[in-house]
Amino acid sequence: MQAESDFPRYPVLVAEDNKVSRLFLEKTLSQIGYRVTTVHNGMEAMAAIKQQFFPILVTDWMMPAMNGPELCRKIRKANLPGYVYILLLTAKDATEDIVTGLESGADDFLKKPFMQPELKARLSTGVRILNLERNLKNTLQELETTRDMLVQSEKLAAIGQLAAGLAHEILNPTNIVSMRLHLLKMTETLSSRGLEAIGTCKEQLERIVQITKSLGKFSRKPCKSIEPSDINDLVFHILHLMGPQLNFEDINTSTGLSNALPLIPVDREMFEEVILNIISNAFSAMAGQAHKELVIETDLPAPGKCIRIRIADN
Numbered sequence: 001m002q003a004e005s006d007f008p009r010y011p012v013l014v015a016e017d018n019k020v021s022r023l024f025l026e027k028t029l030s031q032i033g034y035r036v037t038t039v040h041n042g043m044e045a046m047a048a049i050k051q052q053f054f055p056i057l058v059t060d061w062m063m064p065a066m067n068g069p070e071l072c073r074k075i076r077k078a079n080l081p082g083y084v085y086i087l088l089l090t091a092k093d094a095t096e097d098i099v100t101g102l103e104s105g106a107d108d109f110l111k112k113p114f115m116q117p118e119l120k121a122r123l124s125t126g127v128r129i130l131n132l133e134r135n136l137k138n139t140l141q142e143l144e145t146t147r148d149m150l151v152q153s154e155k156l157a158a159i160g161q162l163a164a165g166l167a168h169e170i171l172n173p174t175n176i177v178s179m180r181l182h183l184l185k186m187t188e189t190l191s192s193r194g195l196e197a198i199g200t201c202k203e204q205l206e207r208i209v210q211i212t213k214s215l216g217k218f219s220r221k222p223c224k225s226i227e228p229s230d231i232n233d234l235v236f237h238i239l240h241l242m243g244p245q246l247n248f249e250d251i252n253t254s255t256g257l258s259n260a261l262p263l264i265p266v267d268r269e270m271f272e273e274v275i276l277n278i279i280s281n282a283f284s285a286m287a288g289q290a291h292k293e294l295v296i297e298t299d300l301p302a303p304g305k306c307i308r309i310r311i312a313d314n
Contacts, residue, residue: 011036011052012029012035012057012123013045013048014038015038015041015044015045015058016058017040021112022038029119032116032123037054041066042063042067042071046071049075049080049084053080056085056127057075059089060090061092068088068106070104072086072106076105083129083130083133085126086105087123091111093111108122170208171273176245177205183283185198186287226267227268228264228265229264229265229268232257235275238275242279246294251283251293251294252291254296255295256296256297261298261307262300262307264307282311282312286314291314292313293313294311295312296310297309
């Protein structure tokens with residue numbers, strides 16, 4: 001049974017041309033707890049619903065100007081803000097009459113004469129239907145809101161991933177340029193203006209680094225590409241990229257790479273960035289030394305746990 005507290009939520013429109021029946025319906029529905037408005041015929045009922053929406057309509061079949069079935073058809077064709085539950089009152093009980101009423105758009109029938117409990121039970125069914133419709137509308141609105149939030153979230157995530165990828169692509173060449181400037185400063189005899197220019201360039205490079213790091217942090221989910229990789233191959237790739245600078249700096253490079261390393265999941269770009277930064281620090285540490293040597297070693301100290309990478313300078 002529908003809770004009594006649900007009844008006042010829905011105003012009821014009663015369309016009945018007979019004064020006695022109209023007053024009886026108004027009194028009965030008011031006692032149940034509904035807020036009732038009454039009209040004399042279908043024409044008035046249609047005008048009332050257009051002026052103030054009524055989700056429940058109790059209408060007589062036989063009325064002047066516009067009868068019950070015609071009113072039902074008008075309501076079903078009208079552009080209203082919600083569904084109207086229609087209870088059709090009639091003394092007719094023939095099968096063809098019931099079919100006519102249902103085809104016109106009525107939701108239920110109540111045969112005259114009727115008792116208050118029967119009227120209350122029929123309208124309780126209507127209230128349940130209206131509650132279901134209201135809950136469905138709320139659910140659809142929530143789904144639309146969630147969809148919009150997901151679309152916005154996906155757009156932000158895409159922008160964030162683009163920013164993170166762009167930051168990484170900028171940082172790698174920036175590191176190389178920074179190391180070349182350091183090399184130029186250490187190996188060439190420069191005027192004060194030249195040293196000042198190099199200092200300015202390094203300051204601007206540092207600014208670029210800070211901006212790109214901020215771009216990388218913009219993404220809540222950083223753009224990563226984790227895949228099984230051979231650490232030794234990554235080390236050889238980095239040494240190949242840095243070969244010209246190693247030769248220019250006259251740095252001897254020796255490797256001791258274990259042949260027993262398994263493939264491990266790694267972000268290749270992030271790995272390269274870390275190794276480049278470590279080697280850059282080694283360059284700075286060896287500046288001005290007569291003998292320069294860079295040692296890179298890999299091993300597997302505990303099988304199945306981790307791979308150790310050792311980078312050392314003299």
